[in-house]
Amino acid sequence: MSTNTVTIEKKITGYSIQKEKAETEVQTEPTEPAIEHMHENVGRPEILLGSTYKIKTPLSDHALYITINDIILNPDTNHEVRRPFEIFINSKNMDHFQWVVALTRVISAVFRKGGDVTFLAEELMAVFDPKGGYFKSGGRFMPSLVAEIGDAIQTHMKTIGLVKTEELSGIQKQILAEKHAEYEAERGKKSVEGEFPESAQLCMKCYTKAMILMDGCMTCLSCGSSKCG
Template identity: 65%
Template sequence: MPSIEQKRVIKIDQAIVSYKVITAQDTAEAAIKAVEHNQEKRAEPCLETVHENLSRPDFLMGSTYKIKTPMSEHALYITINDIVLNQDTPHEQRHPYEIFINSKNMDHFMWVVALTRVISAVFRKGGDVTFMVEELKAVFDPKGGYFKKGGKFMPSLVAEIGESIENHLKMIGLIKNQSIDSHQQKILDEKRAEFDRRSATQKELVSSNPVNNSAVNDDNGGFPANAQLCNKCHTKAAILMDGCYTCLSCGDSKCS
């Protein structure tokens, strides 16, 4: 007789409506399915991810971005090094691993070193690091921002560092480019063509009066010198046409 410890007691809380006797064939089929499931699981590739214990390789791929602000005569050079995950496989992906900022201007040395260490730590933590772009771009200088070459407004130097990181993440595929849809692009092209026609008719007037507001300013990214700041892309590219401001850079329009 089996002991009390060997007996399996099952408490039935509901009414029995059907039953099935498990045969040896059912047991064999279940075993075969379990083996097949384990084989499929082993066949799945074990993808590499960035984590805190990931050791630094001897070689890293990197890109350097130059920042030249009107606030300093010396430029900043931002270098972002990437680690390549799942190399030589269909799942190959570059992930930022560390960042360095160098400049002849040592006025901001302490906070630049602190910023690079914090950003590098976030990179090596792994996961989604794209959130940091918006955090950096939202930093405003209490002394006021500046317009970079091309007419785009930067609220602070930290914000432009964030934009450089954003450009890098777009380049390696972690952030997708948000392109203008074909319909909006067609309207934008028509408005730009109309502006070019108007500018051509005023060419003689512009040559006799270089400060004419309808001229195109090369320092403003090729946009009109009298263009207003776009609230969406923060570029001085919004022009008044047909009683409505339309941005020639991102296509944003109050009329749409």
């Protein structure tokens, strides 16, 4: 066993015994709490933030009210997020009661599973009614009532920042507005504000009846989609 020898060249004037720090005295840097993610074991808080969306379709005399409640994860931290937790659908029309109740339970279960739930809105919006869909005010086509429920969910996800909103740039909006005005001037008929020409065709990208022929090319006045690229 080797030992290290220390040579003292100066006169000793005093001495003291150095004590080792106890484990309780060792300073440790404060650790941040673990980031909480959405999963099925997250308990339901007593208070949830909610938003209600009204759906009025030509398929029924009574409106449909969709309420989506959100949970706040990691409150008062840099990781604070708002996520959908549950959904309720209510209406005076009892014709669709069974499948509406089943749909709300399945959607709420998917919300509580966590992860990427944005696919849910896309799947619902892709449901087509074999009897045919309907046009909403403004000329937007809804392929089914289920699709409109999905549209309301997607709108809510955009509101809370879960889905990014794809908006046209200022230049694109200006160009579409000019095309709209030019189209109306050529035909000598002005449409109601917010509406598109009656002769417009359905755009298969945004499902809005806003596709017109301009400069020899079919162009959508709503989303800017063009068959000429």
